[in-house]
Amino acid sequence: MGSDRAGIGDKEAIAYIRQMLGELHNVAQREGADMLCYLIEMAYVEAGDVQAGRRPRSIMHAERDKSSGMTV
Template sequence: MRSDRAGLEDKEAIAYIRQMLGELHQVARQEGADMLCYLIEMAYVEAGDVHAGRRPRSVAHGERDKTPGMTM
């Protein structure tokens, strides 16, 4: 079972991700990257829903396709 502290750290991590998405959205908008703006907005909304507890952090792992690894 997860501790309350781990849950708080998870909420902080999601809040940080949401903040970074907001900043990325501003950069994409300045560059006129409409599709990136849209995708970043969707991730921003999702992060907000997860942070507020309106959505689970993950869907059931056995019921979905795995996303391909991403190299940066």
């Protein structure tokens, strides 16, 4: 199991991401941003699946968790 620079383990990082997605979903819902709500909800579900071990972290076979290169 790897960890990031702040010392957060892989499972804790995914849990944190999922928590933040839940908060973002609430903000998007208050703003009436239906498409954002949907996309955030999909990411929330995906994070839950990763947490539960139902999905791998990455769909890339040889390249674990590679970014798409998109800046946010």
